[in-house]
Amino acid sequence: MKFTKMHGIGNDYVYVNCFKETVKDPSAVAKFVSDRHFGIGSDGLILIKPSDIADCEMDMYNLDGSQGAMCGNGIRCVAKYAYDYGIVNKTSISVATKSGVKYLDLSIRDGKVSMVKVNMGAPILQASLIPVVSEDEQVIDAPIEVNGQTYRFTAVSMGNPHAIVYMDDVDGLDIEKIGPSFESHVNFPDRVNTEFVRVIDRHTVQMRVWERGSGETLACGTGACAVAVSSILNGLVDRNQPVTVKLLGGDLNIFWDESDDQVYMTGPATTVFDGEIDLGFLGE
Incomplete structure (x- = not known):
């Protein structure tokens, strides 16, 4: 199987061009290639497929083999791959995802994509659609008990569920301990991505x-969008202004245009290397 390793501010995936390749068991392949000791090393696997409704389709799998709905950093890399490797020859493209068709604008430098602006769509705030268990229609600054401690969180979906928790110190957080407890909390029937945020x-x-199915990652594009929306809803940042979200892997620029209820994310996409791997033992 031929592949390309790419990352969006450190959120790295193995990308496969399914215009040319066939992956029979993507869940098993995702688990194998993601292993940083015995595989290629990544946060998961993303297949770039033909689409009847867009320029291409993004089909993503987490490192535990579970299928994901949407990845903001991943889709920027899909756009870069599509342009750099000749699937498309235009700078405004569409990508089909499990969360609908997304539209992207590409910035070109020296013939290659350097930055990508993504229309991530409208944030979902209705509790039942996120989904999160709540008696309220929206969950904003609500209490939740995790590991015997009460936190306050805001729930937002950007095609996948997010719980945003504000705190004074995120650097000293024992995320390996608290992250799994949020992810599998009974209030989140589909599990949840959790963002721990300092304003x-x-x-x-x-x-x-802490991403469901992947653990802590260096960046999460949908999470950054959810954080920007949550921070506006909680009155912590200015409305109708871009929000800089600083992640372990770098910065993303997020703008929630409330006039059309669309969230726009701008950030880089980087190709690391191309390679080929034998998956014969998996039956591929």
Whole structure:
């Protein structure tokens, strides 16, 4: 199987061009290639497929083999791959995902994509659709008990569920302990991605993320979008202004245009290397 290793501010995936390749058991392949000791090393596997409704389709799998709905950093890399490797020859493209068709604008430098702006769509705030168990229609600054301690969280979906928790210190957080407890909490029937956030000023926040199925990652694009929306809903940053979200892998620029209820994410996409791996033992 030929592949390309790519990352969006450290959120790395193995990408396969399914215009040319066939992956029979993507869950098993995802678990194998993601292993950082015995495989290639990544946060998961993303297949770039033909689509009847868009320029291409993104089919993603987490490192535990579970299928994901959407990945903001991943879709920027899909767009870069599609342009750089000749699937498309235009700078405004569409990508089909399990969370609907997303539209992307590409910035080109020296013939290659350097930055990608993604229309991530409208945030989902209705509790039953996120989904999160709640008697309220929206969950904003609500209490939740995790590991015997009460936290306050805001729930947002960007095609996948997010719980945003604000705190004074995210650097010292024992995320390996608290992250799994949030992910599998009974209030989140489909599990949840959890963002632990420190507000720096009225237009800048810092976050760490525990992603369902992957653990802590260096970046999460949908999470950064959810954090920006949550921070506006909680009155922690200015409305109608871009929010800089600082992640372990770098910064993302997020703008929630409330006039059309669309969230726009801008950030880099990077190709690491191309390779080929024998998956014969998996039956591939």
